[in-house]
Amino acid sequence: VNGLSLGSIYGLIALGYTMVYGILRLINFAHGDVYMVGAYAGYYFSAYLRGDEPSFFRAGLVMVASVAVCAVLGLLIERLAYRPVRSASKMTSLITAIGVSLLLENLGQLVFGATPQSVRSPAPSFSFRLGEVTVKSADLTIFVVSLLVAGFLYVLVMKTKTGIAMRAVSYNLDAAKLMGVPTDRVIAFTFALGSGFAAVAGVLVGMAIPQIHPLMGIMYGLKAFVAAVLGGIGDIWGALLGGLLIGLAETFVVAYGSPTYRDAIAFAILILLLLFRPQGILGRPVREKV
Protein backbone atom coordinates (compact mmCIF):
# COMPACT_ATOMS: atom_id res chain seq x y z
CA VAL A 1 0.00 0.00 0.00
CA ASN A 2 2.88 2.33 0.79
CA GLY A 3 4.40 1.36 -2.51
CA LEU A 4 1.19 2.13 -4.37
CA SER A 5 0.80 5.59 -2.89
CA LEU A 6 4.49 6.42 -3.33
CA GLY A 7 4.26 5.11 -6.86
CA SER A 8 1.20 7.22 -7.60
CA ILE A 9 3.11 10.30 -6.49
CA TYR A 10 5.97 9.38 -8.81
CA GLY A 11 3.43 8.76 -11.53
CA LEU A 12 1.79 12.16 -11.08
CA ILE A 13 5.12 13.95 -11.31
CA ALA A 14 6.12 11.75 -14.22
CA LEU A 15 3.04 12.94 -16.13
CA GLY A 16 4.46 16.45 -16.15
CA TYR A 17 7.84 15.20 -17.34
CA THR A 18 6.35 13.09 -20.05
CA MET A 19 4.23 15.95 -21.40
CA VAL A 20 7.05 18.47 -21.52
CA TYR A 21 9.50 15.95 -22.91
CA GLY A 22 6.99 14.77 -25.44
CA ILE A 23 6.52 18.28 -26.77
CA LEU A 24 9.94 19.90 -26.45
CA ARG A 25 12.35 16.94 -26.07
CA LEU A 26 13.58 18.72 -22.97
CA ILE A 27 14.24 17.11 -19.60
CA ASN A 28 12.61 19.69 -17.39
CA PHE A 29 14.87 19.35 -14.37
CA ALA A 30 12.93 22.06 -12.57
CA HIS A 31 9.79 19.95 -12.53
CA GLY A 32 10.66 18.25 -9.24
CA ASP A 33 11.08 21.66 -7.69
CA VAL A 34 7.75 22.86 -8.99
CA TYR A 35 6.36 19.88 -7.12
CA MET A 36 8.16 21.12 -3.99
CA VAL A 37 6.60 24.56 -4.43
CA GLY A 38 3.23 22.83 -4.80
CA ALA A 39 3.75 21.04 -1.50
CA TYR A 40 4.59 24.33 0.21
CA ALA A 41 1.64 26.08 -1.37
CA GLY A 42 -0.53 23.31 0.00
CA TYR A 43 1.07 23.75 3.41
CA TYR A 44 0.45 27.50 3.54
CA PHE A 45 -3.06 27.36 2.15
CA SER A 46 -4.15 24.67 4.54
CA ALA A 47 -2.68 26.66 7.42
CA TYR A 48 -4.50 29.75 6.18
CA LEU A 49 -7.81 27.99 5.71
CA ARG A 50 -7.69 25.94 8.86
CA GLY A 51 -11.17 25.79 10.31
CA ASP A 52 -12.41 23.80 13.25
CA GLU A 53 -13.15 20.65 11.29
CA PRO A 54 -11.10 19.21 8.44
CA SER A 55 -13.36 18.72 5.47
CA PHE A 56 -13.13 17.50 1.93
CA PHE A 57 -14.41 20.84 0.68
CA ARG A 58 -11.52 22.68 2.30
CA ALA A 59 -9.06 20.09 0.99
CA GLY A 60 -10.40 20.67 -2.49
CA LEU A 61 -9.99 24.41 -2.08
CA VAL A 62 -6.40 23.99 -0.97
CA MET A 63 -5.78 21.77 -3.96
CA VAL A 64 -7.25 24.23 -6.46
CA ALA A 65 -5.29 27.15 -5.01
CA SER A 66 -1.99 25.24 -5.07
CA VAL A 67 -2.58 24.06 -8.60
CA ALA A 68 -3.19 27.67 -9.65
CA VAL A 69 0.04 28.82 -8.00
CA CYS A 70 2.10 26.14 -9.70
CA ALA A 71 0.47 26.61 -13.08
CA VAL A 72 1.44 30.28 -12.97
CA LEU A 73 4.93 29.29 -11.87
CA GLY A 74 5.17 26.85 -14.78
CA LEU A 75 4.09 29.58 -17.21
CA LEU A 76 6.69 31.96 -15.82
CA ILE A 77 9.47 29.40 -16.06
CA GLU A 78 8.55 28.59 -19.64
CA ARG A 79 8.27 32.22 -20.71
CA LEU A 80 11.34 33.60 -18.94
CA ALA A 81 13.82 30.75 -19.06
CA TYR A 82 12.97 28.13 -21.64
CA ARG A 83 11.54 30.13 -24.52
CA PRO A 84 14.69 32.24 -25.06
CA VAL A 85 16.84 29.12 -25.39
CA ARG A 86 14.39 26.99 -27.36
CA SER A 87 16.29 27.37 -30.63
CA ALA A 88 19.69 26.83 -28.98
CA SER A 89 21.38 23.48 -28.60
CA LYS A 90 19.99 20.76 -26.39
CA MET A 91 22.82 21.06 -23.90
CA THR A 92 22.05 24.75 -23.45
CA SER A 93 18.39 24.19 -22.67
CA LEU A 94 19.32 21.36 -20.32
CA ILE A 95 21.71 23.57 -18.37
CA THR A 96 19.04 26.26 -18.29
CA ALA A 97 16.67 23.72 -16.81
CA ILE A 98 19.25 22.81 -14.20
CA GLY A 99 19.72 26.51 -13.49
CA VAL A 100 16.00 26.97 -12.94
CA SER A 101 15.99 23.93 -10.69
CA LEU A 102 18.86 25.31 -8.59
CA LEU A 103 17.10 28.66 -8.46
CA LEU A 104 13.86 27.20 -7.14
CA GLU A 105 15.67 25.02 -4.59
CA ASN A 106 17.69 27.88 -3.18
CA LEU A 107 14.87 30.35 -3.35
CA GLY A 108 12.82 27.74 -1.53
CA GLN A 109 15.42 27.50 1.21
CA LEU A 110 15.52 31.27 1.45
CA VAL A 111 11.78 31.84 1.53
CA PHE A 112 10.45 28.74 3.25
CA GLY A 113 13.43 28.14 5.52
CA ALA A 114 15.69 25.12 5.35
CA THR A 115 14.04 23.23 8.19
CA PRO A 116 11.46 20.61 7.28
CA GLN A 117 7.84 21.55 8.00
CA SER A 118 5.17 19.15 9.01
CA VAL A 119 1.82 19.38 7.34
CA ARG A 120 -1.55 19.03 8.97
CA SER A 121 -3.79 17.51 6.41
CA PRO A 122 -6.90 19.56 5.64
CA ALA A 123 -8.87 16.47 4.67
CA PRO A 124 -10.48 14.18 7.23
CA SER A 125 -8.49 11.04 7.68
CA PHE A 126 -9.76 7.57 8.34
CA SER A 127 -8.60 4.08 7.65
CA PHE A 128 -10.27 0.79 6.95
CA ARG A 129 -9.21 -2.79 6.66
CA LEU A 130 -9.20 -4.58 3.37
CA GLY A 131 -8.56 -8.22 4.06
CA GLU A 132 -5.10 -8.35 5.59
CA VAL A 133 -4.01 -4.79 5.08
CA THR A 134 -5.03 -1.48 6.55
CA VAL A 135 -5.70 1.19 3.97
CA LYS A 136 -5.29 4.78 5.09
CA SER A 137 -7.50 7.40 3.50
CA ALA A 138 -4.49 9.40 2.36
CA ASP A 139 -3.08 6.46 0.44
CA LEU A 140 -6.45 5.78 -1.14
CA THR A 141 -6.91 9.44 -2.07
CA ILE A 142 -3.50 9.57 -3.71
CA PHE A 143 -4.15 6.47 -5.77
CA VAL A 144 -7.61 7.51 -6.89
CA VAL A 145 -6.62 11.11 -7.63
CA SER A 146 -3.66 10.05 -9.74
CA LEU A 147 -5.88 7.71 -11.75
CA LEU A 148 -8.40 10.51 -12.24
CA VAL A 149 -5.71 12.97 -13.30
CA ALA A 150 -4.21 10.54 -15.79
CA GLY A 151 -7.69 9.81 -17.18
CA PHE A 152 -8.40 13.53 -17.46
CA LEU A 153 -5.13 14.08 -19.28
CA TYR A 154 -5.82 11.18 -21.61
CA VAL A 155 -9.20 12.57 -22.60
CA LEU A 156 -7.70 16.03 -22.99
CA VAL A 157 -4.90 14.87 -25.25
CA MET A 158 -6.92 12.43 -27.32
CA LYS A 159 -10.35 14.02 -27.62
CA THR A 160 -10.06 17.80 -27.57
CA LYS A 161 -8.82 20.34 -30.06
CA THR A 162 -6.07 21.46 -27.67
CA GLY A 163 -4.99 17.86 -27.42
CA ILE A 164 -4.72 17.56 -31.17
CA ALA A 165 -2.62 20.72 -31.21
CA MET A 166 -0.38 19.30 -28.49
CA ARG A 167 0.13 16.09 -30.39
CA ALA A 168 0.85 18.03 -33.57
CA VAL A 169 3.50 20.13 -31.85
CA SER A 170 5.01 17.01 -30.35
CA TYR A 171 5.16 15.33 -33.75
CA ASN A 172 6.76 18.21 -35.58
CA LEU A 173 6.98 21.69 -34.14
CA ASP A 174 7.76 23.53 -37.36
CA ALA A 175 5.14 21.74 -39.41
CA ALA A 176 2.55 22.45 -36.73
CA LYS A 177 3.49 26.12 -36.80
CA LEU A 178 3.06 26.19 -40.59
CA MET A 179 -0.37 24.61 -40.23
CA GLY A 180 -1.46 27.51 -38.05
CA VAL A 181 -1.14 25.89 -34.65
CA PRO A 182 -0.27 28.57 -32.08
CA THR A 183 2.79 26.61 -30.91
CA ASP A 184 3.92 29.07 -28.25
CA ARG A 185 0.52 28.99 -26.63
CA VAL A 186 0.33 25.20 -26.80
CA ILE A 187 3.74 24.84 -25.18
CA ALA A 188 2.85 27.35 -22.47
CA PHE A 189 -0.38 25.45 -21.84
CA THR A 190 1.55 22.20 -21.55
CA PHE A 191 3.85 23.71 -18.96
CA ALA A 192 0.94 25.10 -16.95
CA LEU A 193 -0.82 21.75 -17.03
CA GLY A 194 2.26 19.74 -16.09
CA SER A 195 3.09 22.11 -13.25
CA GLY A 196 -0.50 21.88 -12.04
CA PHE A 197 -0.15 18.09 -11.84
CA ALA A 198 3.06 18.54 -9.89
CA ALA A 199 1.11 20.70 -7.45
CA VAL A 200 -1.50 17.96 -7.06
CA ALA A 201 1.30 15.53 -6.23
CA GLY A 202 2.82 18.04 -3.81
CA VAL A 203 -0.39 18.59 -1.89
CA LEU A 204 -1.10 14.87 -1.77
CA VAL A 205 2.34 13.98 -0.52
CA GLY A 206 1.86 16.50 2.26
CA MET A 207 -1.14 14.43 3.39
CA ALA A 208 0.54 11.04 3.22
CA ILE A 209 4.08 11.76 4.37
CA PRO A 210 3.55 14.78 6.56
CA GLN A 211 6.95 16.35 6.18
CA ILE A 212 8.12 18.70 3.45
CA HIS A 213 11.39 20.52 2.87
CA PRO A 214 12.85 22.70 0.09
CA LEU A 215 15.14 20.01 -1.32
CA MET A 216 12.52 17.27 -1.48
CA GLY A 217 12.02 17.89 -5.20
CA ILE A 218 15.44 16.62 -6.28
CA MET A 219 15.10 12.92 -5.62
CA TYR A 220 11.38 12.77 -6.34
CA GLY A 221 11.91 14.61 -9.60
CA LEU A 222 14.73 12.38 -10.69
CA LYS A 223 12.87 9.19 -9.93
CA ALA A 224 9.73 10.51 -11.56
CA PHE A 225 11.72 11.14 -14.69
CA VAL A 226 13.06 7.62 -14.49
CA ALA A 227 9.46 6.48 -14.16
CA ALA A 228 8.48 8.42 -17.25
CA VAL A 229 11.29 6.83 -19.26
CA LEU A 230 10.47 3.44 -17.80
CA GLY A 231 6.88 3.61 -18.94
CA GLY A 232 7.82 4.95 -22.34
CA ILE A 233 8.28 8.68 -22.53
CA GLY A 234 5.40 10.59 -24.05
CA ASP A 235 2.88 7.98 -22.93
CA ILE A 236 0.36 8.97 -20.25
CA TRP A 237 -0.46 5.55 -18.87
CA GLY A 238 3.18 4.57 -19.21
CA ALA A 239 4.16 7.37 -16.85
CA LEU A 240 1.69 6.19 -14.24
CA LEU A 241 2.69 2.55 -14.67
CA GLY A 242 6.37 3.41 -14.43
CA GLY A 243 5.74 5.43 -11.29
CA LEU A 244 3.84 2.57 -9.65
CA LEU A 245 6.58 0.09 -10.58
CA ILE A 246 9.31 2.21 -9.07
CA GLY A 247 7.27 2.99 -5.97
CA LEU A 248 6.60 -0.72 -5.39
CA ALA A 249 10.20 -1.72 -6.10
CA GLU A 250 11.52 0.84 -3.64
CA THR A 251 9.12 -0.18 -0.93
CA PHE A 252 10.09 -3.83 -1.37
CA VAL A 253 13.79 -3.04 -1.25
CA VAL A 254 13.32 -1.10 1.97
CA ALA A 255 11.16 -3.83 3.47
CA TYR A 256 13.19 -6.88 2.47
CA GLY A 257 16.65 -5.56 1.71
CA SER A 258 18.80 -2.71 2.80
CA PRO A 259 17.26 0.76 2.95
CA THR A 260 20.51 2.29 1.72
CA TYR A 261 19.99 0.62 -1.65
CA ARG A 262 16.67 2.41 -2.01
CA ASP A 263 18.00 5.19 -4.22
CA ALA A 264 19.82 2.77 -6.49
CA ILE A 265 16.95 0.44 -7.31
CA ALA A 266 15.07 2.87 -9.55
CA PHE A 267 18.18 3.39 -11.64
CA ALA A 268 19.02 -0.30 -11.74
CA ILE A 269 15.56 -1.08 -13.13
CA LEU A 270 15.89 1.73 -15.63
CA ILE A 271 19.28 0.62 -16.89
CA LEU A 272 18.15 -2.97 -17.32
CA LEU A 273 15.06 -1.84 -19.16
CA LEU A 274 16.83 0.60 -21.45
CA LEU A 275 19.33 -2.04 -22.45
CA PHE A 276 16.65 -4.43 -23.58
CA ARG A 277 13.75 -2.20 -24.53
CA PRO A 278 14.96 1.37 -25.04
CA GLN A 279 11.54 2.71 -25.92
CA GLY A 280 10.06 1.89 -22.50
CA ILE A 281 7.34 -0.54 -21.53
CA LEU A 282 4.50 1.06 -23.45
CA GLY A 283 6.47 3.20 -25.86
CA ARG A 284 6.73 2.69 -29.57
CA PRO A 285 10.17 2.33 -31.12
CA VAL A 286 11.33 5.34 -33.09
CA ARG A 287 12.83 4.70 -36.49
CA GLU A 288 16.13 6.39 -37.00
CA LYS A 289 16.33 8.78 -39.91
CA VAL A 290 19.51 9.73 -41.70
Next chain:
Amino acid sequence: MRRLLPLLGIAVACALLSLLAEGVLVPGVSLPRSLLYPMRIVTLAGINIILAVSLNLINGFTGQFSIGHAGFMAIGAYGAAWVAMTFGAVVRGAVDFLPAFASDTVLLVVCLAVGALLSALGGLLVGIPSLRLRGDYLAIVTLGFGEIIRVFILNIDTVGGARGYVGIPNLVGFGWVYFTAAATLIVVHNIVHSSFGRTLLAVREDEIAAGAMGVNTTRAKVISFVISSSMAGIAGGLFAFYDGYLHTNEFTFIKSIEIVIMIVIGGLGSSLGSVVGGALYIVLTELLRPVDQYGSGLRMVVFSLALILIMIFRPQGLLGSIDFHALRRRRDDKKTVLAGRP
Protein backbone atom coordinates in the same frame (compact mmCIF):
# COMPACT_ATOMS: atom_id res chain seq x y z
CA MET B 1 56.22 18.25 -29.44
CA ARG B 2 57.27 21.84 -29.98
CA ARG B 3 53.65 22.87 -29.59
CA LEU B 4 53.48 21.33 -26.16
CA LEU B 5 56.46 23.13 -24.72
CA PRO B 6 54.39 25.99 -23.27
CA LEU B 7 52.19 23.50 -21.41
CA LEU B 8 55.20 21.64 -20.09
CA GLY B 9 56.63 24.96 -19.00
CA ILE B 10 53.45 25.68 -17.07
CA ALA B 11 53.68 22.29 -15.40
CA VAL B 12 57.24 22.82 -14.28
CA ALA B 13 56.42 26.31 -13.08
CA CYS B 14 53.51 24.92 -11.06
CA ALA B 15 55.69 22.32 -9.46
CA LEU B 16 58.37 24.84 -8.53
CA LEU B 17 55.81 27.29 -7.22
CA SER B 18 54.22 24.71 -4.97
CA LEU B 19 57.52 23.41 -3.68
CA LEU B 20 58.31 26.97 -2.78
CA ALA B 21 54.91 27.50 -1.22
CA GLU B 22 55.11 24.38 0.91
CA GLY B 23 58.52 25.28 2.19
CA VAL B 24 60.31 22.36 0.54
CA LEU B 25 62.73 24.45 -1.50
CA VAL B 26 63.40 26.98 1.21
CA PRO B 27 63.02 25.11 4.51
CA GLY B 28 61.24 26.94 7.27
CA VAL B 29 59.49 29.37 4.95
CA SER B 30 55.86 28.49 4.38
CA LEU B 31 52.75 30.34 3.40
CA PRO B 32 51.24 32.95 5.71
CA ARG B 33 47.96 31.85 7.27
CA SER B 34 45.96 34.49 5.43
CA LEU B 35 46.80 32.76 2.14
CA LEU B 36 45.62 29.31 3.23
CA TYR B 37 42.00 29.86 2.25
CA PRO B 38 42.73 31.31 -1.22
CA MET B 39 45.21 28.47 -1.74
CA ARG B 40 42.51 25.96 -0.97
CA ILE B 41 40.13 27.54 -3.44
CA VAL B 42 42.82 27.64 -6.11
CA THR B 43 43.73 24.01 -5.48
CA LEU B 44 40.11 22.85 -5.62
CA ALA B 45 39.76 24.87 -8.82
CA GLY B 46 42.63 22.79 -10.20
CA ILE B 47 40.80 19.56 -9.38
CA ASN B 48 37.71 21.02 -11.05
CA ILE B 49 39.78 21.79 -14.11
CA ILE B 50 40.92 18.17 -14.39
CA LEU B 51 37.32 16.98 -14.04
CA ALA B 52 36.02 19.48 -16.58
CA VAL B 53 38.74 18.82 -19.14
CA SER B 54 38.23 15.08 -18.88
CA LEU B 55 34.44 15.31 -19.12
CA ASN B 56 34.86 17.61 -22.09
CA LEU B 57 36.59 14.78 -23.93
CA ILE B 58 33.42 12.70 -23.88
CA ASN B 59 30.76 15.45 -23.84
CA GLY B 60 32.43 18.10 -25.94
CA PHE B 61 34.65 16.25 -28.37
CA THR B 62 32.81 12.94 -28.76
CA GLY B 63 29.35 14.48 -28.37
CA GLN B 64 28.08 11.79 -25.98
CA PHE B 65 26.15 13.37 -23.16
CA SER B 66 27.31 11.84 -19.89
CA ILE B 67 26.21 13.09 -16.47
CA GLY B 68 27.74 10.43 -14.26
CA HIS B 69 31.23 11.81 -13.93
CA ALA B 70 31.10 12.08 -10.14
CA GLY B 71 30.69 8.31 -9.96
CA PHE B 72 34.05 7.72 -11.65
CA MET B 73 35.61 10.41 -9.52
CA ALA B 74 34.31 8.51 -6.50
CA ILE B 75 35.79 5.21 -7.71
CA GLY B 76 39.17 6.85 -8.19
CA ALA B 77 39.03 8.66 -4.86
CA TYR B 78 38.02 5.63 -2.82
CA GLY B 79 40.28 3.29 -4.78
CA ALA B 80 43.36 5.45 -4.32
CA ALA B 81 42.58 6.13 -0.68
CA TRP B 82 42.01 2.45 0.01
CA VAL B 83 45.34 1.48 -1.54
CA ALA B 84 47.12 4.12 0.50
CA MET B 85 45.46 3.00 3.72
CA THR B 86 45.93 -0.74 3.14
CA PHE B 87 49.21 -1.03 1.28
CA GLY B 88 50.74 2.32 2.17
CA ALA B 89 53.19 0.77 4.64
CA VAL B 90 54.16 -1.95 2.15
CA VAL B 91 54.86 0.53 -0.61
CA ARG B 92 56.83 2.78 1.69
CA GLY B 93 58.78 -0.23 2.95
CA ALA B 94 59.74 -1.17 -0.58
CA VAL B 95 61.25 2.24 -1.22
CA ASP B 96 62.55 3.03 2.27
CA PHE B 97 66.00 3.83 0.87
CA LEU B 98 64.54 7.01 -0.60
CA PRO B 99 64.05 10.26 1.34
CA ALA B 100 60.57 10.85 2.77
CA PHE B 101 59.59 13.25 0.04
CA ALA B 102 60.45 10.79 -2.73
CA SER B 103 58.71 7.86 -1.06
CA ASP B 104 55.60 10.01 -0.67
CA THR B 105 55.75 10.61 -4.39
CA VAL B 106 56.10 6.90 -5.16
CA LEU B 107 53.15 6.09 -2.92
CA LEU B 108 51.06 8.84 -4.49
CA VAL B 109 51.80 7.74 -8.03
CA VAL B 110 51.03 4.10 -7.21
CA CYS B 111 47.74 5.00 -5.54
CA LEU B 112 46.65 7.37 -8.27
CA ALA B 113 47.50 4.77 -10.88
CA VAL B 114 45.41 2.13 -9.13
CA GLY B 115 42.55 4.61 -8.71
CA ALA B 116 42.72 5.56 -12.38
CA LEU B 117 42.80 1.91 -13.38
CA LEU B 118 39.74 1.12 -11.27
CA SER B 119 37.90 4.10 -12.73
CA ALA B 120 38.85 3.04 -16.23
CA LEU B 121 37.50 -0.42 -15.48
CA GLY B 122 34.30 1.14 -14.17
CA GLY B 123 34.12 3.28 -17.29
CA LEU B 124 34.49 0.20 -19.44
CA LEU B 125 31.77 -1.69 -17.59
CA VAL B 126 29.39 1.27 -17.72
CA GLY B 127 30.36 2.34 -21.22
CA ILE B 128 29.95 -0.89 -23.13
CA PRO B 129 26.24 -1.32 -22.47
CA SER B 130 25.18 2.32 -22.16
CA LEU B 131 27.00 3.87 -25.11
CA ARG B 132 24.69 2.02 -27.45
CA LEU B 133 22.05 4.51 -26.35
CA ARG B 134 22.11 8.12 -27.38
CA GLY B 135 20.99 11.56 -26.39
CA ASP B 136 18.84 11.94 -23.33
CA TYR B 137 18.67 8.21 -22.70
CA LEU B 138 22.44 8.02 -22.46
CA ALA B 139 22.38 11.00 -20.11
CA ILE B 140 19.88 9.43 -17.78
CA VAL B 141 21.65 6.05 -17.81
CA THR B 142 25.03 7.57 -16.97
CA LEU B 143 23.31 9.52 -14.22
CA GLY B 144 21.83 6.27 -12.96
CA PHE B 145 25.16 4.47 -13.01
CA GLY B 146 26.75 7.36 -11.16
CA GLU B 147 24.18 7.05 -8.39
CA ILE B 148 24.50 3.26 -8.30
CA ILE B 149 28.28 3.53 -7.90
CA ARG B 150 27.76 5.96 -5.04
CA VAL B 151 25.24 3.75 -3.27
CA PHE B 152 27.52 0.71 -3.62
CA ILE B 153 30.48 2.58 -2.14
CA LEU B 154 28.19 3.73 0.65
CA ASN B 155 27.57 0.08 1.45
CA ILE B 156 31.22 -1.04 1.51
CA ASP B 157 32.13 -0.98 5.15
CA THR B 158 35.93 -1.17 4.78
CA VAL B 159 35.95 2.30 3.27
CA GLY B 160 33.84 3.82 6.01
CA GLY B 161 30.35 3.42 4.57
CA ALA B 162 28.04 6.11 5.81
CA ARG B 163 30.59 7.34 8.37
CA GLY B 164 32.92 8.60 5.67
CA TYR B 165 36.48 7.54 5.03
CA VAL B 166 38.83 9.17 7.53
CA GLY B 167 42.57 9.26 8.06
CA ILE B 168 43.70 9.37 4.45
CA PRO B 169 47.25 10.76 4.34
CA ASN B 170 47.67 14.28 3.00
CA LEU B 171 50.03 13.79 0.11
CA VAL B 172 48.84 16.39 -2.34
CA GLY B 173 49.06 20.14 -2.54
CA PHE B 174 48.70 22.89 -5.04
CA GLY B 175 51.63 21.77 -7.18
CA TRP B 176 50.56 18.17 -7.72
CA VAL B 177 47.08 19.26 -8.68
CA TYR B 178 48.26 21.74 -11.28
CA PHE B 179 50.94 19.45 -12.57
CA THR B 180 48.26 16.81 -13.15
CA ALA B 181 45.92 19.37 -14.64
CA ALA B 182 48.58 20.39 -17.13
CA ALA B 183 49.28 16.74 -17.92
CA THR B 184 45.56 16.14 -18.46
CA LEU B 185 45.41 19.06 -20.84
CA ILE B 186 48.38 17.73 -22.80
CA VAL B 187 46.89 14.25 -23.03
CA VAL B 188 43.48 15.53 -24.14
CA HIS B 189 45.13 17.89 -26.60
CA ASN B 190 47.15 15.04 -28.09
CA ILE B 191 44.12 12.76 -28.29
CA VAL B 192 41.97 15.35 -30.01
CA HIS B 193 44.68 16.15 -32.53
CA SER B 194 45.46 12.51 -33.31
CA SER B 195 43.72 10.45 -35.94
CA PHE B 196 41.68 8.87 -33.15
CA GLY B 197 40.64 12.40 -32.18
CA ARG B 198 39.41 12.97 -35.73
CA THR B 199 37.35 9.80 -35.33
CA LEU B 200 35.79 11.19 -32.17
CA LEU B 201 34.95 14.48 -33.88
CA ALA B 202 33.41 12.52 -36.77
CA VAL B 203 31.23 10.61 -34.31
CA ARG B 204 30.20 13.92 -32.72
CA GLU B 205 29.28 15.59 -35.99
CA ASP B 206 27.28 12.72 -37.45
CA GLU B 207 27.34 9.28 -35.94
CA ILE B 208 25.55 7.59 -38.82
CA ALA B 209 27.81 9.15 -41.45
CA ALA B 210 30.90 8.23 -39.41
CA GLY B 211 29.66 4.65 -39.21
CA ALA B 212 29.09 4.62 -42.95
CA MET B 213 32.68 5.78 -43.45
CA GLY B 214 33.92 2.69 -41.65
CA VAL B 215 34.41 4.13 -38.19
CA ASN B 216 33.66 1.66 -35.43
CA THR B 217 31.59 4.22 -33.56
CA THR B 218 30.85 2.16 -30.47
CA ARG B 219 34.53 1.33 -30.03
CA ALA B 220 35.53 5.00 -30.43
CA LYS B 221 32.92 6.10 -27.93
CA VAL B 222 33.87 3.45 -25.37
CA ILE B 223 37.59 4.25 -25.61
CA SER B 224 36.90 7.95 -25.18
CA PHE B 225 34.61 7.18 -22.24
CA VAL B 226 37.23 4.98 -20.56
CA ILE B 227 39.97 7.60 -20.93
CA SER B 228 37.64 10.25 -19.58
CA SER B 229 36.67 8.07 -16.61
CA SER B 230 40.25 7.29 -15.71
CA MET B 231 41.09 10.98 -15.66
CA ALA B 232 38.12 11.61 -13.40
CA GLY B 233 39.52 8.84 -11.20
CA ILE B 234 42.85 10.64 -10.97
CA ALA B 235 41.04 13.85 -10.03
CA GLY B 236 39.18 11.89 -7.36
CA GLY B 237 42.44 10.46 -6.02
CA LEU B 238 43.98 13.92 -5.82
CA PHE B 239 40.92 15.14 -3.99
CA ALA B 240 41.19 12.27 -1.50
CA PHE B 241 44.86 12.97 -0.76
CA TYR B 242 44.25 16.70 -0.60
CA ASP B 243 41.31 16.64 1.77
CA GLY B 244 42.15 13.53 3.78
CA TYR B 245 38.46 12.76 4.18
CA LEU B 246 35.91 11.25 1.83
CA HIS B 247 32.17 10.92 2.09
CA THR B 248 29.81 9.61 -0.56
CA ASN B 249 27.72 12.76 -0.20
CA GLU B 250 30.53 14.54 -2.07
CA PHE B 251 29.83 12.42 -5.13
CA THR B 252 26.09 12.71 -5.73
CA PHE B 253 24.71 13.47 -9.15
CA ILE B 254 24.73 17.11 -8.12
CA LYS B 255 28.51 16.96 -8.38
CA SER B 256 28.18 15.43 -11.85
CA ILE B 257 25.87 18.23 -12.86
CA GLU B 258 28.31 20.79 -11.48
CA ILE B 259 30.97 19.40 -13.80
CA VAL B 260 28.59 19.56 -16.75
CA ILE B 261 27.82 23.18 -15.84
CA MET B 262 31.55 23.94 -15.83
CA ILE B 263 32.11 22.67 -19.34
CA VAL B 264 28.96 24.27 -20.71
CA ILE B 265 29.61 27.74 -19.28
CA GLY B 266 33.17 27.49 -20.57
CA GLY B 267 32.13 26.33 -24.00
CA LEU B 268 31.66 22.72 -25.09
CA GLY B 269 34.45 21.20 -27.12
CA SER B 270 37.03 23.71 -25.98
CA SER B 271 39.73 22.66 -23.53
CA LEU B 272 40.46 26.27 -22.73
CA GLY B 273 36.76 26.70 -22.08
CA SER B 274 36.83 23.79 -19.64
CA VAL B 275 39.75 25.36 -17.79
CA VAL B 276 37.96 28.69 -17.57
CA GLY B 277 34.66 27.05 -16.63
CA GLY B 278 36.23 24.81 -13.99
CA ALA B 279 38.05 27.71 -12.36
CA LEU B 280 35.19 30.17 -12.75
CA TYR B 281 32.65 27.86 -11.14
CA ILE B 282 34.38 27.67 -7.79
CA VAL B 283 35.73 31.22 -7.86
CA LEU B 284 32.28 32.59 -8.65
CA THR B 285 30.59 30.63 -5.88
CA GLU B 286 33.26 31.76 -3.41
CA LEU B 287 33.23 35.39 -4.52
CA LEU B 288 29.48 35.48 -4.01
CA ARG B 289 29.89 34.43 -0.39
CA PRO B 290 29.49 38.00 0.98
CA VAL B 291 26.01 38.07 -0.58
CA ASP B 292 24.95 35.49 1.98
CA GLN B 293 24.88 38.09 4.74
CA TYR B 294 21.68 39.48 3.24
CA GLY B 295 19.98 36.15 3.70
CA SER B 296 21.37 32.66 4.02
CA GLY B 297 21.26 30.91 0.67
CA LEU B 298 20.99 34.09 -1.38
CA ARG B 299 24.40 33.27 -2.86
CA MET B 300 23.16 30.22 -4.70
CA VAL B 301 20.08 32.11 -5.86
CA VAL B 302 22.33 34.71 -7.48
CA PHE B 303 24.53 31.97 -8.88
CA SER B 304 21.68 30.08 -10.51
CA LEU B 305 20.28 33.30 -11.96
CA ALA B 306 23.71 34.04 -13.43
CA LEU B 307 23.77 30.55 -14.90
CA ILE B 308 20.37 31.00 -16.57
CA LEU B 309 21.38 34.40 -17.93
CA ILE B 310 24.65 33.04 -19.34
CA MET B 311 22.70 30.31 -21.10
CA ILE B 312 20.16 32.76 -22.53
CA PHE B 313 22.60 35.37 -23.75
CA ARG B 314 25.62 33.22 -24.51
CA PRO B 315 24.30 29.72 -25.30
CA GLN B 316 27.61 28.58 -26.82
CA GLY B 317 29.39 29.15 -23.50
CA LEU B 318 31.64 32.00 -22.49
CA LEU B 319 34.42 31.06 -24.87
CA GLY B 320 32.38 29.30 -27.53
CA SER B 321 34.72 27.35 -29.75
CA ILE B 322 37.81 29.41 -28.91
CA ASP B 323 40.53 27.03 -27.77
CA PHE B 324 44.23 27.10 -27.05
CA HIS B 325 45.11 26.82 -30.72
CA ALA B 326 43.19 30.01 -31.46
CA LEU B 327 45.52 31.93 -29.17
CA ARG B 328 48.49 30.39 -30.87
CA ARG B 329 47.17 31.08 -34.36
CA ARG B 330 46.97 34.76 -33.58
CA ARG B 331 50.61 34.70 -32.58
CA ASP B 332 51.56 32.75 -35.70
CA ASP B 333 49.75 35.32 -37.84
CA LYS B 334 51.85 38.02 -36.27
CA LYS B 335 54.98 36.05 -37.01
CA THR B 336 54.10 35.67 -40.68
CA VAL B 337 53.49 39.37 -40.95
CA LEU B 338 56.83 40.13 -39.38
CA ALA B 339 58.61 37.73 -41.69
CA GLY B 340 57.03 39.46 -44.64
CA ARG B 341 55.56 36.28 -46.05
CA PRO B 342 52.09 36.21 -47.64
